[in-house]
Amino acid sequence: MRTVGSIGEVTEQKIYAAAAELIAKRGYEGINLRQLAKDVGVQVGSLYNYISSKQELLFNILNGVMNELIDAVKATVLMEYTPTAQLQAFVKLHIQYHTNKLPAVVIATSELRSLEPENYKKIVRLRVEYETYLREILRKGCEDGSFTIENVRLCEYAIIGMLTGVCVWYNPRGTLPINKLTNYYQEFVMRLVGAETRDANARPTVVRAKAVARR
Amino acid sequence: MRTVGSIGEVTEQKIYAAAAELIAKRGYEGINLRQLAKDVGVQVGSLYNYISSKQELLFNILNGVMNELIDAVKATVLMEYTPTAQLQAFVKLHIQYHTNKLPAVVIATSELRSLEPENYKKIVRLRVEYETYLREILRKGCEDGSFTIENVRLCEYAIIGMLTGVCVWYNPRGTLPINKLTNYYQEFVMRLVGAETRDANARPTVVRAKAVARR
Amino acid sequence: MRTVGSIGEVTEQKIYAAAAELIAKRGYEGINLRQLAKDVGVQVGSLYNYISSKQELLFNILNGVMNELIDAVKATVLMEYTPTAQLQAFVKLHIQYHTNKLPAVVIATSELRSLEPENYKKIVRLRVEYETYLREILRKGCEDGSFTIENVRLCEYAIIGMLTGVCVWYNPRGTLPINKLTNYYQEFVMRLVGAETRDANARPTVVRAKAVARR
Amino acid sequence: MRTVGSIGEVTEQKIYAAAAELIAKRGYEGINLRQLAKDVGVQVGSLYNYISSKQELLFNILNGVMNELIDAVKATVLMEYTPTAQLQAFVKLHIQYHTNKLPAVVIATSELRSLEPENYKKIVRLRVEYETYLREILRKGCEDGSFTIENVRLCEYAIIGMLTGVCVWYNPRGTLPINKLTNYYQEFVMRLVGAETRDANARPTVVRAKAVARR
DNA sequence: AATGAATGAGAGTTCATTCAT
DNA sequence: GATGAATGAACTCTCATTCAT
Incomplete structure (x- = not known):
């Protein structure tokens, strides 16, 4: 007996939303499709109208x-013009994605190990691309004197970890x-990269005061 | 038939070492006791001479x-006398534990969610205690002017995340x-807390040079 | 949305043709309706406009x-007048049906066990009728001296098995x-029934020569 | 709660015996491990102490x-000295194996298609070897004049099919x-290969009588 | 006549756990 | 202390079947 008026696309979205949330909470290995199906409001078998395997679910989310x-x-x-502005924007973006916006982002960090080799490679490639944007910003900021960083790679890791x-x-x-x-985190990052802080109109006043004091 | 010369205590240590390593790699839910037994070199049943459940294994490690x-x-x-020295020591300790020393430490962060409620509470209590030491250092550093931090709690989180x-x-x-x-990470943290850098006898010379250059 | 120009009767034929082929290859239990639907070029649900169950499909084919x-x-x-001619015709017919003509015939032997009791009885009744024709030919051939068979029933089985x-x-x-x-198979059967071989105009020369030599 | 006094080797034999019987009756695809387990008298999971997959079960039987x-x-x-005696022995062996002795033999013919490619190759290789023995007997019998066969390969197939x-x-x-x-079947085969019947000390008297009568 | 979305039972398989030996 | 044999529940996934559209 089919649920009346059900629409595939809606169900699919529900599945992925529920899956992201569940996985974020309990981990890929920690969830089971029965629970997912229950959260979505369908029978387990119905999930397979939309996914071909549990692994695919994880991969698609990531x-x-x-x-x-x-x-x-x-x-x-x-789009920003200066390394400093870019870095600020990066922090803002990262924070926003990692907080209220998407439980999926959480998974992107913690559930990589559950990907099968092929899928793992693909996602890591994307992570590397993402992190490369940050590294490039740091590098350019060092070049033009905006930042003072001794080991860019390490600084990149530190920022990513922190955020x-x-x-x-x-x-x-x-x-x-x-x-x-x-x-706050923008300020943390600015400090981390040893940024000159004249331009920091986005930052809280206290910080600006301190920056002045440091000179 | 018992393996000749095997001694219980040794086996127990092997179990915990192997378990920590396995869990660190694949997660609590991702491992199975058969694999663990194989790594240790015993039959699955024998594990139960040392643990009462898989869950207990995780709890004891944590x-x-x-x-x-x-x-x-x-x-x-x-033991250190100044907030700065304490913070430096904290960073050193944390880094050391989180790198070559123990795969168990990795688990302490990522596998909390797999603990049953009772066990979860106990371990979180310990984490809180641990993190409180850091927070206290930060607070004292702010008080005596060693650090300049607007939001100590957030700064604490940032440091923990980074490390x-x-x-x-x-x-x-x-x-x-x-x-x-x-x-490097000591320097990152020093920057993060807005530390005055005169006293930095623990920090690498390179950094000091840079600090000079910055002025 | 219905495929333009598709006509029910054609689809039905396609279903039965595809089903016979699939079942012949993998067995009744080994196939699934999804595959059948794909082979036919429709959705699974559409099959049920033509069949009422998978079992019915098998029964109808058989x-x-x-x-x-x-x-x-x-x-x-x-139609033939002598037991020998009838037997030759039977062999010809059986061989033709069991080779290029119909994958369905293959199933008639191997998939009987997958029929539900009621259906099983019906098909077995037809098989018995079919085999009875052969047995009657053998019996008549024995009577009129065309064949020399000690145990007609066993000989019948041997022929059926061989063909x-x-x-x-x-x-x-x-x-x-x-x-x-x-x-070739006609000759095999002739030998099996101990047939006098004067009339064997359909058989290869070598055989004829041998037959002569045997006398 | 373990069944007291159970012994692995016994269980393993029971599993294979029960599996052969079940598969012979319903086909590989037609059986399920729950039924097998019930026949053996254990839980489904216990089967996996002895097999690694259903497929392996089939392969091992075959x-x-x-x-x-x-x-x-x-x-x-x-061991026999003449092609005729060898052929008689072959028939006897084949018949015996295909009747009361082993349900497993039935499977060897009908369930090949359910083998995975790798396993399929291995079993077919054995079948070919087995059938080659028959072909060689036929060939030698033709050479020494014991048999009169035009197409040995086809005759081989006919015999195999019949048996x-x-x-x-x-x-x-x-x-x-x-x-x-x-x-009876020995006599059928003798006829099929056009055997001279003087030497037939291994054949039943009835048959010899008939052979005489034919002249 | 055909589709797309769903059901629900059951498949093979895994796994933590138990316990007599 | 260790093993080998078993349990039973749960898992992912498949499949025949239903039915509103």
């Missing part, structure tokens, strides 16, 4: 979100609004 | 490593020696 | 081919033309 | 029985004793 992230970098970060760590503790229903959070 | 970490903080970090991120990419067989790595 | 076979026996074999075995190895794209193959 | 068959040919058929067909209808609880059955 693939989708990484491409989205990369597109977003291209659309917002690379990604947000999704471990961030609670969208907490008291800290995202734009405030973003500002 | 419990052990968190206590070790806390003890280490007490023994090395809190913990190391275990994602660090390769013990790579070219970067641990003490150099440690130095 | 029923159809057995009736065809029986009709063919009546039309060609029983049916053809479909196991016969390759329609091989070098052996069907009429040659038929001649 | 592999075992084909090797047994080949060994038996070497031990009994090839193998026995397992379709043979009922071990019927009235026809195996040795009688064997004698």
